[in-house]
Structures are given as C-alpha cells and as structure tokens.
Amino acid sequence: MLDQSQDQDDDAPIDTLEGYYAAHGWDHDRHDDEIIASVKGSWATYELRALWREDDSVLQFLAFPDIKVADDRRAAIHEVLALINEQLWIGHFELWSSSGILLFRHAAMIDAGGDDEPRLSLAGAELLVESAIEECERFYPVFQFVLWGGKTPREAIAAAMVETQGEA
Template sequence: MTTLSTGHSEITVSNPVDMAEELAGANDWAVERHSDHELTMFISGQYTEMQFRVFWREDFKTLQFACLFDLRVPEGRQSDIYQVIGLINERMWIGHFEYWSEEEVLLFRHASLANDPLLGGIGEDHMVTMIETALGECERFYPVFQFVMWGGQTPAEAIESAMLECAGCA
C-alpha cells in the first residue's frame, strides 16, 4: 500500500482539487491543473508511470479519480482484457477497472460523494485514503494485465499468477 505524505499537519481547503494539488506537492508529483475542478498528477509507480486525474463536480458534490497507466492493449487481445477486467472487478471493494477502446486506455476509476453536511465534505484523511486506494489497486493488478497482454496467459491464469500470497519470509 502506498503511504502519502501530506506535508502539513492539516490541509484545510474547500475545493478538494486544491487539496489534491497540495498532496501532490507534498509528494513531489508533477501536476497539470486544467481548471478549478480538474487536475492531473503524474505519479511513478512500481511498474509504470500513471496519470492520476482528479475531477470535482460541485453540482453533485462528487469527487472522481481516474488512474490511467501506460499500458497498450495489443491487437487481438481486447476480448481477453474485457474478460480479465470482469474477473478483477468481481474482487474489487471500491472502484473498478475499465478499458476505453476508442482511446485505447486502461484505467482504474472511483468516486466519492461529499454531500453529507454533517461530515463537512472531503477532508484530508478521506482524500489520502482515496488516492492510496486507487494507487494500491493499480499496483496490485498491473501484473495481471501484463500477464494477459504480453505473457500469453489466460485471464484466469494471470489472476492466479499475480495474486499468489507469499507465506513466511526468505
């Protein structure tokens, strides 16, 4: 699991995108701010570079994350990718993976509602947990996609190979 630095004892901002930008700065991630309600963070993962996009919908009080990784689906492997996404998503508790065929983009996406006035919106702990969750799921399942696309494994074989739990220590 990825643990983020906040750089502050407490971040207090009303726009969650501002908070995400501060967290990116505290973790030395490059940021491209598109608007008051959207930004992209560029994060180096264990396996690949990720574009981590944050979207705030004020009208719905919803914060959405989309984590795209640099992984192209080879010609003829789209049906296997859809199958492995289905098998992976069955295991997901929060968020889901998608493949956008027109853009040829594989991504993890999830959202959080912030419309409970008693909770006061998206706080720092909430933001950190959402980002850590998305990064953790991308890191956990990236090898599965690699095994299917480049390792010649079936979706079931890839999940079994990548999801082995090690016991003990070497």
C-alpha cells in the same frame, strides 16, 4: 505520510488534492476543476486525474497505468476486468473502447450538508489516491500476463496473486 496537523479540511476537493500532491513532491498540473499528477509506482508511472463536478458534488478519480490494449487482445482483457472487478470493494478497472486505454476509476460523493461548501479532508484525499495506486500496482502484473505473457485471464490472476512467503 503527511503531517496531520496540516489537515486541509477547509479546502475545496481539488485544492486538497493539489496540496496532497505538492506535499509528496509529485509533478502535477491544475486546470480549474481538474488536476493531473504523475506518480512513479513499482510497475509503471501512473497518471492520476481528478475532476470535480460541483453541480453533482462528485469527485471523479482516474488512475491510468500506462496500458493500451490492441484490438486483438480486448476480449481477453474484458474477461480479466470482470474477474478483477468482482474482487474490488471500491472503484473498478475499465477499458475505453475508443482508444484501448486501460484505467482505474472511482468517485467520491462529497456532500457538505447544509449551506457549507463541499470539502475533502486530507485523510479522504489520501484514501482516494492511495487506494487507486494500490489497486493499479496489485493488478498491473495480471494485465501484463494477459497482454504479453500468453496467459488466460484466470491463469494470469492465479500467477500474479500468489503470495510469497519470506524473503529471497
């Protein structure tokens, strides 16, 4: 957790994310209005990509869980995406048709109000990043059950969403 006294409310959205990544020691690369970071999760290393569209005041955030879907598994993945996405409060998973890459995406509209420049608070950056990572972590096993475990989308969700009680 970051020190809230280091709040970066005065920074532009990409600057705030860059500071957030640096504070966590995550590898990242910045190119103008885009920043890419690499974060190791429990299941995979996630590529996090944020793009700032100043004209629209929208920060688009993408998380790639390093899953590529073969053509013969796309129908099953589309079904599981529909089942997963109806459970999500913000953001959604999607499959890029041209490459078969699976990703999580959401966007934040950041309006400064008045004549000020749009700003992303440190708390906003944390919510944006951590919610994407949490959803990728939560549903990664579902995708693996469908792609490699031979389960139907409904079976995969049921198997992956079982809550364990206690410790082994």
